[in-house]
Amino acid sequence: MSSSLSSSAPPGAPWQPLKDHGSGYLSVYLNEPLARWPIREVTRPSDNKSDPNIETGTYGLFSTCEPSMRRIIVSTGAATIVFMTSRPGAGRLVAGYYHVGWFAEGSRGQEKGDFALAADRLKFIDPVPPSEFAEGVSEVMQVPFRTQKPIGAAIVDSIMATFDAVPDRTSDYLAELQRIEQFSKSRSGYAYPSWGREQGFTWSDAGDYLRQPGDPVDAPNSSPTGEWRCSECDHVISNRALLKRCPVCGKLATLRPEGA
Numbered sequence: 001m002s003s004s005l006s007s008s009a010p011p012g013a014p015w016q017p018l019k020d021h022g023s024g025y026l027s028v029y030l031n032e033p034l035a036r037w038p039i040r041e042v043t044r045p046s047d048n049k050s051d052p053n054i055e056t057g058t059y060g061l062f063s064t065c066e067p068s069m070r071r072i073i074v075s076t077g078a079a080t081i082v083f084m085t086s087r088p089g090a091g092r093l094v095a096g097y098y099h100v101g102w103f104a105e106g107s108r109g110q111e112k113g114d115f116a117l118a119a120d121r122l123k124f125i126d127p128v129p130p131s132e133f134a135e136g137v138s139e140v141m142q143v144p145f146r147t148q149k150p151i152g153a154a155i156v157d158s159i160m161a162t163f164d165a166v167p168d169r170t171s172d173y174l175a176e177l178q179r180i181e182q183f184s185k186s187r188s189g190y191a192y193p194s195w196g197r198e199q200g201f202t203w204s205d206a207g208d209y210l211r212q213p214g215d216p217v218d219a220p221n222s223s224p225t226g227e228w229r230c231s232e233c234d235h236v237i238s239n240r241a242l243l244k245r246c247p248v249c250g251k252l253a254t255l256r257p258e259g260a
């Protein structure tokens, strides 16, 4: 049984349906060290993480993470993303999956491979070591890879069978996300201080992050200094990864690497 996304009825335009061709990806995200459940690293200093954004069932909508994986998912119909994360003392564990049902052009433009993905099904579980998956699957999971690895349809089917057999803990992950966001806000005034963002993410924010006609698309997505200047308000901000919105003025796609 997988979670249906109550807060996200199938998105309308500009979202388009993704045809599932059976294959998928293993995708690694950074674990939140303060959390009881292995949620993404919300409190990562100068690099607060927004993906996987399980509260909206999206990936790459709010962040600039893994553009090549997102582009290939859209071009090949590799619709299943199996998420892994590392917990202290436990190594990499399998935490959840998305079945991607829709995609839309992100704010950096499809020329940059920037597609936002939205799940029509997802499920997060008590994290499982790769060794507990079926023969042939556990080996694939344990071959060293950095952040992403394509997997074939037979591997996807076997992993889904394992997911089907265990309880759904998505609501525990969601509650933990809220708890950590609240903790961060009580400390800094912001749920996501490096984003200048007071609250968490909801579907009502989604439209703000999709590409608008006339948006610039040519910004590099790395800054050697970790600093970015906003072409709109001229503030210089610090964040390891490119942010889609300026944390000061809130404009989309205005940040450029500073002082290379």
Ligand SMILES: [Zn+2]
Pocket (backbone or CB within 6 Å): 230, 231, 232, 233, 234, 235, 246, 247, 248, 249, 250, 251, 254
């Ligand atoms: Zn600005």
